[in-house]
Structures are given as structure tokens and as C-alpha cells.
Amino acid sequence: MTDRRLFKFCVAGLVRAVRRRADLSQRELAARAGVSRSTVNRVEAGGYAPSLAMLSRLLAVADVHLVAVDGQGHVVPPLRAWDNTKDGANRHFPAHLDTVLDPRDGEWWGDRFGLARPPETYHRDRRLRDAQRARSRWEVRGMQSDRASEPPIPIVRDGRLLRFG
Known part of the structure; x- marks a missing residue:
């Protein structure tokens, strides 16, 4: 399985899990995230890999946030810029x-x-x-x-x- 397919699979399942957690239909999730219902459908079906910005919007509907973790599971914070x-x-x-x-x-x-x-x-x-x-x-x-x-x-x-x- 290629990394790209694995990413789509994980994202699709994650969006479905978020939708279940928020108890929303695809149409309701799409409306709250500001995307079309067909976009949510394609993401959940694994036919579309959303940008990080769009994925963040979809997850935020259920108060879920993206984080990066290292091999030991520690959160990797972004570098701040001054x-x-x-x-x-x-x-x-x-x-x-x-x-x-x-x-x-x-x-x-x-x-x-x-x-x-x-x-x-x-x-x-x-x-x-x-x-x-x-x-x-x-x-x-x-x-x-x-x-x-x-x-x-x-x-x-x-x-x-x-x-x-």
C-alpha cells in the first residue's frame, strides 16, 4: 500500500469518526465546515485527499485538532517565529x-x-x-x-x- 493511499484511508476514516462524534450528516458537516456535501462524500470515500486547511476545518466541527507526533508519540509543536x-x-x-x-x-x-x-x-x-x-x-x-x-x-x-x- 502506498503512502498516498494510506493517507487517504486514514483521512477518510478520521472524517467519518469526526462526523459520528459530532452526530452530523454529511450535509450538516459540510455546511458547518463551509464545504460542499459532495466534497465530504469524496473525502469519506477515499476519492479525495483534502488540503490540511480543509481537513482542519472538517475536524474543528467536532472540536478535533491536527497534531504532529514523533515516533515516541510526543507532540511536535511548530516553530514560533518572532x-x-x-x-x-x-x-x-x-x-x-x-x-x-x-x-x-x-x-x-x-x-x-x-x-x-x-x-x-x-x-x-x-x-x-x-x-x-x-x-x-x-x-x-x-x-x-x-x-x-x-x-x-x-x-x-x-x-x-x-x-x-
């Missing part, structure tokens, strides 16, 4: 990079060239980012567990990872 996490052209910084607000000396690649430090930047070095994330996770969670081993401390100079201490 004005200071955008660059001068009003673009978001790349989501895979950790934003550094008010960078200190050496936290920005332009420091070694004597450039004016921006109010925000991010670490481009993947090994440094991964090491800092591991250290942060350990400091928040690992120190409370006897089994968690302390990750090495990254040694950084001029924004570059030199080695682990």
Missing part, C-alpha cells in the same frame, strides 16, 4: 539552524573579519550545532538521570569548532 528571527530582508532564518540572538564575540562568522555584529545570527557548523544541542539536552534532562553520560564540551574559537574537551 520578528527578531528574520533577517534584514524579512526572511526567516533557516529552520534547521539554531538562532543566536545578541551574539557574543566569536559566535558570528563575520567577527574574524571585523564586520559589525548583527542582532541575530545562527551557527552554520553542523558539528558545533549538534554538540551544543546535545549539551543543552543533557543539561536540561540528562543531569537528572544516572544513566545519561555527559556529552563532550565543544571547544570553539572565532565561531569555529576546534575540538571537544
